[in-house]
Amino acid sequence: MTDSPAPRTTTVTVTDQGDRFEARTDEGVVAGFAAYVREPGTVIFTHTEVDPAFEGQGVGSALAAGALDQVRASGERVVPLCPFIRAYIQRHPDYEDLTRR
Numbered sequence: 001m002t003d004s005p006a007p008r009t010t011t012v013t014v015t016d017q018g019d020r021f022e023a024r025t026d027e028g029v030v031a032g033f034a035a036y037v038r039e040p041g042t043v044i045f046t047h048t049e050v051d052p053a054f055e056g057q058g059v060g061s062a063l064a065a066g067a068l069d070q071v072r073a074s075g076e077r078v079v080p081l082c083p084f085i086r087a088y089i090q091r092h093p094d095y096e097d098l099t100r101r
Contacts, residue, residue: 010057014066021067023050023059031059034067034085043071048084064088068095 012023012031020035032050036043045067050060064085071078078098080086089095 008057010054010059012059012062012066014063014070016067016070021063021070023063023066025054031057032063034063034082036067038076041075042077042079044079045082045085048082060084061088065092068098072098 010025010031012025014021014023017033019037020033022030023032025031030051031054032048034045034048036045038044048060048063050063065088067085068078068089072095078085078089078095080089080099089099
């Protein structure tokens with residue numbers, strides 16, 4: 001039996017760029033983004049992408065959590081049209097209160 005290498009983890013900072021949240025590495029490389037449309041009181045997530053070079057390194061989860069935390073801090077609600085963000089919220093019920101019903 002051989003040991004498989006542990007998955008690498010990339011540290012990212014999530015920032016709001018006005019039409020998408022970006023996950024940037026410490027070197028400033030955009031490792032992924034979550035696009036959105038903002039309506040009064042609501043952030044509608046439409047699409048999320050992680051650069052293939054960073055897949056499996058926790059970038060998508062860090063991006064989703066960072067974006068949702070910023071939406072929570074702004075007092076807005078979320079419409080998760082994007083399947084990735086929707087699935088992330090389903091796996092992390094502490095974010096369900098952000099969704100518009």
